[in-house]
Amino acid sequence: MAENVRRKLGILISGRGSNMAALVEAARAPDCPFEVALVASDKPEAAGLAWAAEQGVATFAQSPKGMPKAEYEARIDAALRNAGVELIALAGYMRLLSPAFVERWAGRILNIHPSLLPKYKGLDTHARAIEARDAVAGCSVHLVTEELDAGTVLGQAEVPVHLGDTAEALAARVLVEEHRLYPRILAEFVRSMADTPLARVRSVALALPEAEEENEGDTSFSVDGTVFARITGDGALTTRSESGWRTLTLSEDADWTVIGDAIARGWELSAPQALLEAGGR
CATH class of the missing domain: 3.40.50.170 (Formyl transferase, N-terminal domain)
Structure with missing residues (x-):
């Protein structure tokens, strides 16, 4: 943390x-x-x-x-x-x-x-x-x-x-x-x-407006019912992007600035227009 x-x-x-x-x-x-x-x-x-x-x-x-x-x-x-x-x-x-x-x-x-x-x-x-x-x-x-x-x-x-x-x-x-x-x-x-990859991803994802966590199989994060980030069973992080799904490796030397930006971008691509117009993140 x-x-x-x-x-x-x-x-x-x-x-x-x-x-x-x-x-x-x-x-x-x-x-x-x-x-x-x-x-x-x-x-x-x-x-x-x-x-x-x-x-x-x-x-x-x-x-x-x-x-x-x-x-x-x-x-x-x-x-x-x-x-x-x-x-x-x-x-x-x-x-x-x-x-x-x-x-x-x-x-x-x-x-x-x-x-x-x-x-x-x-x-x-x-x-x-x-x-x-x-x-x-x-x-x-x-x-x-x-x-x-x-x-x-x-x-x-x-x-x-x-x-x-x-x-x-x-x-x-x-x-x-x-x-x-x-x-x-x-x-x-x-x-x-504090220092587990899941905890760090959770901290970033749940700080985004109206983000919710789901734990059915993989751990995923959604906004208005749309998943924008997911931690898979093998510990990889996937985030929604303009070209589909982006995969990032979670490790001790991971670039958490890049990871945070990817999670936030996934949220922006998934959030309803009304939420974005209200100020977004």
């Missing part, structure tokens, strides 16, 4: 979003590899939205009431993409994401869960840890997959369970560790993805 370039993060919340606040605060550090581009919620009245707006962070709210899940998620997805979001952090977001949404953002959605996964997936984690007489409880940051709380665990923090603990008391201590763990693991994850 180029020096001083930070990945754009979208955060989904359903309430006050204390973990969201921890991520926003962490993003203020000059050496943080991510910036918060959007805080979105399924609850327009969520307290976290007001807090984020006060901090100068863009917000979006869409209630799913009376709306098919696919339509609701399409609106959330569009808001994230319009904000240039490259990866998503769930922070107290209480709705299950559909397999289709997870697939569109595969490998780029993180969540924090209040247990030491794989223990205690789902709800009531603290009460279950106390009931099981566990010596320690804690929290886990993991990748989101179609299966609930089953994605790869990226990091954990342990908290001792005290004699006579209540679920509320334990939850409060775990939350302190969540606020420390989530920003650190997210930053490590962003740095680990």
Whole structure:
């Protein structure tokens, strides 16, 4: 990743979003590899939205009431993409994401869960840890997959369970560790993805207006339903050009200025006229 370039993060919340606040605060550090581009919620009245707006962070709210899940998620997805979001952090977001949404953002959605996964997936984690007489409880940051709380665990923090603990008391201590763990693991994850060819192509492509990523077989990038760039199974990049499709090699010594220009030109050849007339890229 180029020096001083930070990945754009979208955060989904359903309430006050204390973990969201921890991520926003962490993003203020000059050496943080991510910036918060959007805080979105399924609850327009969520307290976290007001807090984020006060901090100068863009917000979006869409209630799913009376709306098919696919339509609701399409609106959330569009808001994230319009904000240039490259990866998503769930922070107290209480709705299950559909397999289709997870697939569109595969490998780029993180969540924090209040247990030491794989223990205690789902709800009531603290009460279950106390009931099981566990010596320690804690929290886990993991990748989101179609299966609930089953994605790869990226990091954990342990908290001792005290004699006579209540679920509320334990939850409060775990939350302190969540606020420390989530920003650190997210930053490590962003740095680990920063220098891969796919990550660099994704950063360039998704910065273009209304660009979308699709992951069905090859990874492709489209605008208004038309593919303008694609990474093939053998790792080559193809971009739309005036004479058809242009193939570029992705390697450590690749000329990323040339690659960036090719991706942008592919977008220009694929974007609808109305988008070009509105200012293009």
